[in-house]
Amino acid sequence: MTTFADLGLSAKLLKALEKTKLQTPTPIQAQAIPHIMQGRDLMGLAQTGTGKTAAFGLPLLHRLLDIGHPPGPKNVRALILAPTRELTLQIKDNLEVFTKGTPVKVTMVVGGASLFRQAQALAKGSDVLVATPGRLIDLLERGDVKLDQCGYLVLDEADHMLDMGFIHSLRKIAKHIPLKRQTLLFSATMPKDISEIADTYLRDPVRVQVTTTGKTADKVTQGVHFLPNGDKARVLEDYLKKHPGEQALVFGRTKHGSEKLMKLLAGWGFKAGSIHGNKSQSQRDRTLTEFRNGELDVLVATDVAARGIDIPTVRHVYNFDMPNVPENYVHRIGRTARAGAEGSSVSFCAPAEMGELQAIEKLLKKPLPILGGAPWAADIVAATPKPGQNRGQRPARPQGGRPQAAKPAGSKPQGARPAAKPKPMGGGNAPRRSDGGKPAGQRRSS
Numbered sequence: 001m002t003t004f005a006d007l008g009l010s011a012k013l014l015k016a017l018e019k020t021k022l023q024t025p026t027p028i029q030a031q032a033i034p035h036i037m038q039g040r041d042l043m044g045l046a047q048t049g050t051g052k053t054a055a056f057g058l059p060l061l062h063r064l065l066d067i068g069h070p071p072g073p074k075n076v077r078a079l080i081l082a083p084t085r086e087l088t089l090q091i092k093d094n095l096e097v098f099t100k101g102t103p104v105k106v107t108m109v110v111g112g113a114s115l116f117r118q119a120q121a122l123a124k125g126s127d128v129l130v131a132t133p134g135r136l137i138d139l140l141e142r143g144d145v146k147l148d149q150c151g152y153l154v155l156d157e158a159d160h161m162l163d164m165g166f167i168h169s170l171r172k173i174a175k176h177i178p179l180k181r182q183t184l185l186f187s188a189t190m191p192k193d194i195s196e197i198a199d200t201y202l203r204d205p206v207r208v209q210v211t212t213t214g215k216t217a218d219k220v221t222q223g224v225h226f227l228p229n230g231d232k233a234r235v236l237e238d239y240l241k242k243h244p245g246e247q248a249l250v251f252g253r254t255k256h257g258s259e260k261l262m263k264l265l266a267g268w269g270f271k272a273g274s275i276h277g278n279k280s281q282s283q284r285d286r287t288l289t290e291f292r293n294g295e296l297d298v299l300v301a302t303d304v305a306a307r308g309i310d311i312p313t314v315r316h317v318y319n320f321d322m323p324n325v326p327e328n329y330v331h332r333i334g335r336t337a338r339a340g341a342e343g344s345s346v347s348f349c350a351p352a353e354m355g356e357l358q359a360i361e362k363l364l365k366k367p368l369p370i371l372g373g374a375p376w377a378a379d380i381v382a383a384t385p386k387p388g389q390n391r392g393q394r395p396a397r398p399q400g401g402r403p404q405a406a407k408p409a410g411s412k413p414q415g416a417r418p419a420a421k422p423k424p425m426g427g428g429n430a431p432r433r434s435d436g437g438k439p440a441g442q443r444r445s446s
């Protein structure tokens, strides 16, 4: 088996690694690190939770630890771009485990925080700058940071950044970075736009791919429960009660629906929190900390808010609403059974979601075991309006390149709620306790 020492990392890093839970390299680390050490550009494809941060972080720090003199004022030696504030912070925290006690300085800049203080932090120069694209562009335009000596560019969670107008932002940022640099791109999926970015910004890249997109962790028991939307909350309650003291992550489709569900669960006595685009950054940070500390048992999240965030202790993932992009199923399930632990995943499938289920099963190349109910008959499905049109494709990208990325992720730009249309069915997200008649008898499998 490959060890970190086999990969040629410096003694300093090996020593720092000893004190962490990173004992042997994960597959993406074992495969990517040697190429990065050789200075190659690289495209790393691996699902969430496979250790991509250290895959680029360790070889990067290996180089930077060797330099021995501080960067010039405002200068940056290595730039890491990440889509959200949470991920940026996570990357910074990850790297600082290894730079502690060394002169290597890691700075982060994200939206929603003081520009002035970030400019101050940058003034002294940074070995590594971790940034969200929007805020970095602001600082570049103000002349608060210089990238002309930047020798490394890392695009982390590149597929997620696409949804935020990334192509546009990257074009602006890359202009400031010398062509003579090493560029690394990490992504969980490989949509066409990512290949284009790779063609444009990477030079003769090595491609390292550890799992195919459709592969979920082996230790996750997966299953599907067929039930009408109106029953979902009650059934979720039953599942949650079956596993007291075990943390659960519940995925909702919309911000509004996720919030409602969280309140409902909290009302029923669960220690529940939610993260989604309608929450302020500080609220999201607080909720995540509480969840990580075990003060919350249930976290209700939307795909966008939860993407890429490291939540290591989750035992159960519930797809309260089916994901409308099948790859998101794999991302969601990737939140459980990490690092050898066991996990379970239950998907709730209402009549209007049969299409989503089929897309997932096609991607997984296997049917999900049935845990409850029975697959909806075609006539029931046909009679059910789809929740929201134009679903089933990638999450809506800003039309006409609406420059979302220029708005810092986290300064609550999502509050504008462009997408979420009212749901024809009264909502997969409008659970009620007593499952009585609801607005009218026309609900249900009507």
Ligand code: ADP
Binding pocket: 021, 022, 023, 024, 025, 026, 029, 046, 047, 048, 049, 050, 051, 052, 053, 054, 308, 310, 312, 339
């Ligand atoms: P990704 O970016 O692929 O989603 P992360 O880099 O966030 O994954 O890592 C996911 C989790 O796995 C983190 O908790 C991290 O500390 C842990 N991890 C990373 N590498 C290893 C390793 N070699 N051994 C054990 N745990 C690891």
Ligand code: MG
Binding pocket: 052, 053, 156, 157, 308
């Ligand atoms: Mg990551």
